[in-house]
Amino acid sequence: MGHVVNPGPGRPRLEQRRRPGGTPRAEILDAAAELFTNRGYANTSTRRIADAVGIRQASLYHHFGTKDDILDALLEKTIAEPLALAAQLIAEPGDPAPKLYALALYDTRQLCANRWNLGSLYLLPELRTERFESFRVRRDELRKLYAVVSRQVIADTRPAANGTDTLNGVEYLPFRLVETVINMRSDDGVSPEHAPALIPEAAVRVLGWTGDSLRLRETAEALLDRAISPVQPPA
């Protein structure tokens, strides 16, 4: 996976762009995602990212002030759409089980479809610093929205189990089950092809839901088709 050699300041780029995205910003993000996930965050300098894109380091700084800013933008990409979708689904009328299935399906698909396994960066100790406070808050928000729908599923299927005392944290397992896609990808080196069929169903079943999974999946897919295209993060 050779990278474009930096042709040096002022000289024309030796090769055509070949990273996805079409804009310098998108190319920087793609190169950084590749290097962060394959070589490690601490092991990757902005100079190396610029080299991998084939631009000067000064040009990179035109788009991102620091390496942390690049990481923050990559992390935000992994939660922006699930967050928008979760808020939208919760606001709609209808049964909770298809909503949870739809959210887990969408989220599983995007974690599988990302060109790089960005979720593997969630465990970086760097994320515990103040710089990433706002990302942590947003990801926590997503976790809580999963829990809101999960509690509705539990209330629907096992009314007697309601009340946080008896729940014991089970309402957070659907969110965690979706995250296991990250570990599967990391261990296998490829996206787990069975995950979109497996994870959303496990997410409802772990809450005690019992029912016809084929019908649930159809209802969830219809919900996703109807859902307004989730908002993109600001460029």
Place this chain on the structure above:
Amino acid sequence: MGHVVNPGPGRPRLEQRRRPGGTPRAEILDAAAELFTNRGYANTSTRRIADAVGIRQASLYHHFGTKDDILDALLEKTIAEPLALAAQLIAEPGDPAPKLYALALYDTRQLCANRWNLGSLYLLPELRTERFESFRVRRDELRKLYAVVSRQVIADTRPAANGTDTLNGVEYLPFRLVETVINMRSDDGVSPEHAPALIPEAAVRVLGWTGDSLRLRETAEALLDRAISPVQPPA
């Protein structure tokens, strides 16, 4: 969490040992685990580990040839006992559901009880290098043993579902559910206290097992009590 300043070559250590373990080797492992999980693997030098223990770097090299060797020893600690227990449980007669519950309970407890969240190192890109081939093989073995017991649980509770085609990878979810303890710890900064009650039950339920959880837990605890104390990794 201040560390002991290296008193310099030849000089006596300024402070008494205060890390758990009682041997230099155990202290090195503890200091390395703290630094790897809190500052990052790439950001931690063997010099810094030696400083944190209060020994000279040369003394550290007496116990470990490289930083990778320290990481390998730490990782091995997280799988040695679950591996020994899984092999032992599989060899015994008896119902599979309590075996899976017992394995998941033991494993969840040890992931919670480790002084540092060592599982967060599983996603390091460094682990994909040849140096960690043998650790990867051992961890894969553990994953497969979880799947063996999981398939037995499925055969027991849903005989019609047997056959890998229809399983769709669900037999790997109990292993992945146990790993979610690592993400919970990382996000919350503390071990999830409800995990030992929550995760093993989710591990059997996600396979379709339905039954009395209190009785299952009692049977599993009895299995663990009877189990020969799992072997320790070679020192």
